[in-house]
Amino acid sequence: MPRKALIAANWKMFKTPAEAKAFVDAFLPLVAGHDRDEIALFPSPVLLPTVIEAAKGSNVAVGAQNIHFAEEGAYTGETSLNQLKAVGGTHTLIGHSERRQYFAETDEIVNKKLHTALKHGVVPVVCVGEVLAEREADKTADVLKTQIAGALVGITAEMAAPIVIAYEPVWAIGTGKTATPEMAVDAHKIIRAEVAKLLGAEVAAAVRILYGGSVKPDNATSLIGQEEIDGALVGGASLKPDSFAAIVKY
Numbered sequence: 001m002p003r004k005a006l007i008a009a010n011w012k013m014f015k016t017p018a019e020a021k022a023f024v025d026a027f028l029p030l031v032a033g034h035d036r037d038e039i040a041l042f043p044s045p046v047l048l049p050t051v052i053e054a055a056k057g058s059n060v061a062v063g064a065q066n067i068h069f070a071e072e073g074a075y076t077g078e079t080s081l082n083q084l085k086a087v088g089g090t091h092t093l094i095g096h097s098e099r100r101q102y103f104a105e106t107d108e109i110v111n112k113k114l115h116t117a118l119k120h121g122v123v124p125v126v127c128v129g130e131v132l133a134e135r136e137a138d139k140t141a142d143v144l145k146t147q148i149a150g151a152l153v154g155i156t157a158e159m160a161a162p163i164v165i166a167y168e169p170v171w172a173i174g175t176g177k178t179a180t181p182e183m184a185v186d187a188h189k190i191i192r193a194e195v196a197k198l199l200g201a202e203v204a205a206a207v208r209i210l211y212g213g214s215v216k217p218d219n220a221t222s223l224i225g226q227e228e229i230d231g232a233l234v235g236g237a238s239l240k241p242d243s244f245a246a247i248v249k250y
């Protein structure tokens with residue numbers, strides 16, 4: 001079974017509700033009827049109701065950039081899975097490198113969030129990737145294996161079907177430096193092998209692994225066109241409807 005690609009927009013901390021609505025209104029006609037790939041938008045929490053309402057009934061899913069692992073409680077500033085689902089969100093990013101870097105998110109926290117997302121039937125996109133110093137020290141494989149093993153603690157093959165993984169080399173995020181298709185493919189193979197080791201060959205063959213890090217309309221085909229690369233997680237180039245639509249239609 002070929003894996004259906006997921007092309008996802010991580011808007012990070014950009015856009016007001018009015019700008020988000022204008023994006024969706026302009027974007028939907030550009031991708032109308034596009035069913036070769038799944039499409040998802042990940043806006044900030046305050047934008048979720050606006051974006052979900054604007055995308056209702058379309059081929060575009062909407063998710064959160066982050067969720068908390070607790071069901072509810074005194075966690076100022078956080079968003080629960082129930083809150084996300086109540087406004088119609090279906091996906092969530094987990095463990096984005098910016099969360100790891102600026103908000104001290106560890107593999108253990110990523111693992112807790114993954115368990116909660118799966119319990120709630122929300123599609124988790126688990127982000128992994130090495131920083132430049134790790135790549136230069138030839139530690140990429142070790143880092144990816146550690147992050148994958150840490151994320152998947154207590155996850156069984158039966159639970160794993162919804163999981164999506166995003167490989168985002170940190171040195172390629174927002175820098176204009178893209179991993180070459182060969183580098184990305186090598187990393188995806190390491191990740192898939194680790195998933196096979198932990199959850200079996202069947203899960204590994206089915207799991208979608210996205211590439212993220214300076215994906216643009218002009219490099220999307222060379223990356224997503226690789227058999228090992230099952231879509232893209234796009235930051236900067238996802239902020240404009242025409243640019244993100246061009247990536248979706250790579």
Ligand code: 13P
Nearest residue numbers: 010173174213214235236
């Ligand atoms: P850029 O596409 O801006 O490099 O961001 C990638 C990213 O972090 C997506 O999650």
